[in-house]
Amino acid sequence: VVPVVAVVGRPNVGKSTLVNRIIGRRQAVVEDVPGVTRDRIAYDATWSGRRFTVVDTGGWEPDARDRAARIAAQAENAVATADVVLFVVDGMVGPTDVDEAAVRMLRRGGKPVLLVANKIDSSRQEPEVASLWSLGLGEPYPVSALHGRGSGDLLDAVLAAL
Ligand code: GDP
Ligand code: MG
Numbered sequence: 001v002v003p004v005v006a007v008v009g010r011p012n013v014g015k016s017t018l019v020n021r022i023i024g025r026r027q028a029v030v031e032d033v034p035g036v037t038r039d040r041i042a043y044d045a046t047w048s049g050r051r052f053t054v055v056d057t058g059g060w061e062p063d064a065r066d067r068a069a070r071i072a073a074q075a076e077n078a079v080a081t082a083d084v085v086l087f088v089v090d091g092m093v094g095p096t097d098v099d100e101a102a103v104r105m106l107r108r109g110g111k112p113v114l115l116v117a118n119k120i121d122s123s124r125q126e127p128e129v130a131s132l133w134s135l136g137l138g139e140p141y142p143v144s145a146l147h148g149r150g151s152g153d154l155l156d157a158v159l160a161a162l
Helices: 015-023 066-081 097-109 123-135 151-161
Strands: 004-008 041-047 050-056 084-090 113-118 140-142
Touching: 004 015, 004 066, 015 041, 015 050, 015 084, 015 113, 015 151, 041 151, 066 097, 084 097, 084 151, 097 123, 113 123, 113 151, 123 140, 140 151
Parallel strands: 004 050, 004 084, 084 113, 113 140
Antiparallel strands: 041 050
């Protein structure tokens, strides 16, 4: 059985960009418009010779209505079927109320969670991620999904958690 890694987080933090980075091609839809990934979409990935499935999800928002509520429910289903969850936040913004609500949702899921601090495009920006310890998910992994910075260390941690 191929293990499943779900990628969740609020809209526009770079989930689909990270999925593209992990699968090594441009397939997940990246948009400047928040919440463009409606459905959870599964892709094959390999790292260090290990295969896994990575599932992209639409942006999770608490108390969402209508279409946004369906997107949130799909993200929660993706968490329920995952072996490991990548919880993506904007590392340059720090923890938001929505991020904190997402953490409570993730705790209910009971799955191992890795905290991804995305949009850390240079080493200069790395100190920004210290504020993310307050989410209570342990060490934040600073990553630039756009440029690939830190993605190897993150994937090593994913394999260790599987
Ligand atoms: P999603 O809604 O979480 O799937 O986010 P997307 O992957 O669609 O990305 C939203 C926006 O953030 C796009 O404009 C991306 O180019 C941008 N973005 C994603 N990753 C990074 C990153 O590592 N650094 C920077 N500077 N921008 C990023
Ligand atoms: Mg997306």
